[in-house]
Amino acid sequence: MTSDTDRLTELRDRLRGFVRERDWEQFHSPKNLAMAMIVEAAELVEHFQWSTEQESRELTDEQRIKVEQEIADTFVYLLRLSDVLGIDLIDAAHRKMDLNAKKYPADKARGRNDKYTAYE
Amino acid sequence: MTSDTDRLTELRDRLRGFVRERDWEQFHSPKNLAMAMIVEAAELVEHFQWSTEQESRELTDEQRIKVEQEIADTFVYLLRLSDVLGIDLIDAAHRKMDLNAKKYPADKARGRNDKYTAYE
Amino acid sequence: MTSDTDRLTELRDRLRGFVRERDWEQFHSPKNLAMAMIVEAAELVEHFQWSTEQESRELTDEQRIKVEQEIADTFVYLLRLSDVLGIDLIDAAHRKMDLNAKKYPADKARGRNDKYTAYE
Amino acid sequence: MTSDTDRLTELRDRLRGFVRERDWEQFHSPKNLAMAMIVEAAELVEHFQWSTEQESRELTDEQRIKVEQEIADTFVYLLRLSDVLGIDLIDAAHRKMDLNAKKYPADKARGRNDKYTAYE
Numbered sequence: 460m461t462s463d464t465d466r467l468t469e470l471r472d473r474l475r476g477f478v479r480e481r482d483w484e485q486f487h488s489p490k491n492l493a494m495a496m497i498v499e500a501a502e503l504v505e506h507f508q509w510s511t512e513q514e515s516r517e518l519t520d521e522q523r524i525k526v527e528q529e530i531a532d533t534f535v536y537l538l539r540l541s542d543v544l545g546i547d548l549i550d551a552a553h554r555k556m557d558l559n560a561k562k563y564p565a566d567k568a569r570g571r572n573d574k575y576t577a578y579e
Numbered sequence: 580m581t582s583d584t585d586r587l588t589e590l591r592d593r594l595r596g597f598v599r600e601r602d603w604e605q606f607h608s609p610k611n612l613a614m615a616m617i618v619e620a621a622e623l624v625e626h627f628q629w630s631t632e633q634e635s636r637e638l639t640d641e642q643r644i645k646v647e648q649e650i651a652d653t654f655v656y657l658l659r660l661s662d663v664l665g666i667d668l669i670d671a672a673h674r675k676m677d678l679n680a681k682k683y684p685a686d687k688a689r690g691r692n693d694k695y696t697a698y699e
Numbered sequence: 700m701t702s703d704t705d706r707l708t709e710l711r712d713r714l715r716g717f718v719r720e721r722d723w724e725q726f727h728s729p730k731n732l733a734m735a736m737i738v739e740a741a742e743l744v745e746h747f748q749w750s751t752e753q754e755s756r757e758l759t760d761e762q763r764i765k766v767e768q769e770i771a772d773t774f775v776y777l778l779r780l781s782d783v784l785g786i787d788l789i790d791a792a793h794r795k796m797d798l799n800a801k802k803y804p805a806d807k808a809r810g811r812n813d814k815y816t817a818y819e
Numbered sequence: 820m821t822s823d824t825d826r827l828t829e830l831r832d833r834l835r836g837f838v839r840e841r842d843w844e845q846f847h848s849p850k851n852l853a854m855a856m857i858v859e860a861a862e863l864v865e866h867f868q869w870s871t872e873q874e875s876r877e878l879t880d881e882q883r884i885k886v887e888q889e890i891a892d893t894f895v896y897l898l899r900l901s902d903v904l905g906i907d908l909i910d911a912a913h914r915k916m917d918l919n920a921k922k923y924p925a926d927k928a929r930g931r932n933d934k935y936t937a938y939e
Contacts (some may be wrong), residue, residue, distance in 0.1 A: 465585045466669045473676060481683060482690040486749050489646075490627040490635035494748040496653075497620040497857060501741030503660075504617050507610040508734040509726050509932040511872070515610035518664070526609075527666050531675035533616075534657055534668050537650065540623075544638070546647050548654050549586045555651035556593060563601060570602040572869035606869050614868040617737060621861030628854040629812035629846050632751070692749035705825045706909045713916060721923060722930040729886075730867040730875035736893075737864050740857045743900075747850040755850035758904070766849075767906050771915035773856075774897055774908050777890065780863075784878070786887050788894050789826045795891035796833060803841060810842040 467549065471542050474535065487543055496536035503529035587669065591662050594655060607663055616656035623649035707789065711782050714775065727783055736776035743769040827909065831902050834895065847903055856896035863889040 478484055506526050507515045518526060541548045598604055626646050627635045638646060661668045718724055746766050747755045758766060781788045838844055866886050867875045878886060901908045 465587075467585075467587055470669055470672055470676075473673070477676065477680070480685040481688045483688075483692075485690070486692050488632035488635050489638075490630055490632050491748055493620075493624045493627050493635075494744055494854065497617065497624050498741045498745045498748060500613075500617045500620045500653075501738045504613045504734055505738045507613050508731055508738060510610055512608035512610045515608050515613075516663075518609075523664070523666075526664065527671045528675055528678075530657065530661055530664075530666060530668070531671040533620075534672050535675065537654055537657065538672070541650055543636075544643070544646065544650075546643075546650060548650070549590055551647045551651040552590055552654050552658070553593070555648055555655065556590075556597065558648075560597070565600040568601045568603075570605070572603075572606050611868055614734065614864055618861045618865045618868060621858045624854055625858045628851055628858060705827075707825075707827055710909055710912055710916075713913070717916065717920070720925040721928045723928075723932075725930070726932050728872035728875050729878075730870055730872050733860075733864045733867050733875075737857065737860045740853075740860045740893075744853045744857050747853050750850055752848035752850050755848050755853075756903075758849075763904070763906075766904065767911045768915055768918075770897065770901055770904075770906060770908070771911040773860075774912050775915060777894055777897065778912070781890055783876075784883070784886065784890075786883075786890060788890070789830055791887045791891040792830055792894050792898070793833070795888055795895065796830075796837065798888075800837070805840040808841045808843075810845070812843075812846050 467538075471538055474539050475542065478539070487539065489540060489544055492536055492540040492543060496533060496540060499529060499532035499536055503533060587658075591658055594659050595662065598659070607659065609660060609664055612656055612660040612663060616653060616660060619649060619652035619656055623653060707778075711778055714779050715782065718779070727779065729780060729784055732776055732780040732783060736773060736780060739769060739772035739776055743773060827898075831898055834899050835902065838899070847899065849900060849904055852896055852900040852903060856893060856900060859889060859892035859896055863893060 478487060503526065506522065506529065538548060541551070598607060623646065626642065626649065658668060661671070718727060743766065746762065746769065778788060781791070838847060863886065866882065866889065898908060901911070
């Protein structure tokens with residue numbers, strides 16, 4: 460691994476190849492990819508819908524495997540969407556974290572979920 | 580950058596610090612993080628809901644900035660959820676891609692969105 | 700049918716009985732019901748994710764049956780959530796339509812999806 | 820009110836007029852309406868994402884007003900989607916409840932959220 464081909468870039472390229480081999484670029488408009496992504500996100504939510512918060516922190520091995528797969532599916536579509544739009548996920552996240560740091564000053568937001576919610 | 584501290588790991592650690600400084604671990608159950616993540620995913624979907632597919636491929640600069648922020652928000656919660664569950668996003672994605680490669684053989688799935696849908 | 704027991708009220712009461720017989724009130728917090736509802740909403744979205752808009756207007760009989768079931772699931776959770784919160788769905792919808800009518804004056808919003816989006 | 824013009828039918832007709840006056844039928848493909856609907860569903864989820872289940876059962880008056888509006892928005896799009904597809908929401912819900920009654924026999928499903936989840 461070099462600085463130019465980190466793990467995320469490798470995954471992005473694997474995805475590109477996967478889609479190209481199947482001639483699926485035609486279906487991968489940002490509109491469609493956003494839909495596919497939220498569908499996978501919902502399959503993740505489904506695992507937790509009747510659980511208590513505590514239960515969601517203590518997954519069985521079987522649950523963990525399924526949850527991991529839904530996380531992976533969501534991530535794959537999010538990464539693919541970013542690639543189609545020419546957006547670097549990590550850079551975008553850092554820029555947003557810079558904004559969040561200003562929006563939620565640590566001393567004011569500490570331990571408050573109302574604050575958290577109110578500002579979003 | 581070394582192989583042990585790639586860009587994704589750096590971002591994960593920044594997130595950890597951000598949450599810890601605000602004493603927000605208490606709110607970050609997998610159940611709640613999955614909810615927060617799908618809410619951000621929906622804000623992304625919202626940008627495309629009345630667009631044609633073609634329009635979604637041709638964002639204005641203003642639209643791109645907003646879309647990038649929603650992608651970042653979704654990614655941040657997905658990465659945080661993975662971290663709380665001790666899941667490596669990249670490894671999970673590769674494992675899922677291995678499964679997808681078997682599920683959608685290139686020669687059968689080529690150019691078919693029905694296949695695509697039918698198998699999911 | 701009388702004015703006091705219209706079709707929606709009958710359905711609400713059927714749902715109440717269904718939940719009570721299974722002792723599921725304990726799981727039906729608004730938080731959980733909102734999660735269950737968005738999961739069903741996503742199963743509806745899934746039917747359309749790779750379709751063109753035109754294809755989504757022309758469902759086969761088989762597709763229609765499945766779509767109808769996902770619509771029903773979403774509606775059932777939405778009605779149940781409303782009931783738990785003591786909200787009348789129809790009254791709430793009319794109140795919101797009153798607001799929407801002011802927000803999107805017909806003469807200004809006509810034929811514009813940007814307007815539509817911009818105001819939401 | 821007569822049996823032919825119940826409250827739900829009245830609301831459906833109001834929606835039809837609202838959309839027609841704004842010349843928005845062109846945007847109301849099932850694909851787009853499903854997207855709009857899940858976006859509103861997510862705004863509902865957002866109200867509960869950091870709440871405990873107990874807190875979600877005890878809304879303040881201010882929270883209730885907002886939650887009611889999000890429920891209304893979701894319902895309006897769901898009703899509109901049904902109308903575009905020629906589906907009667909109440910009939911569809913009763914048919915789905917018939918299936919659910921068989922899928923979750925009261926004596927076996929009683930008080931079990933695992934059962935509940937496992938069968939969906």
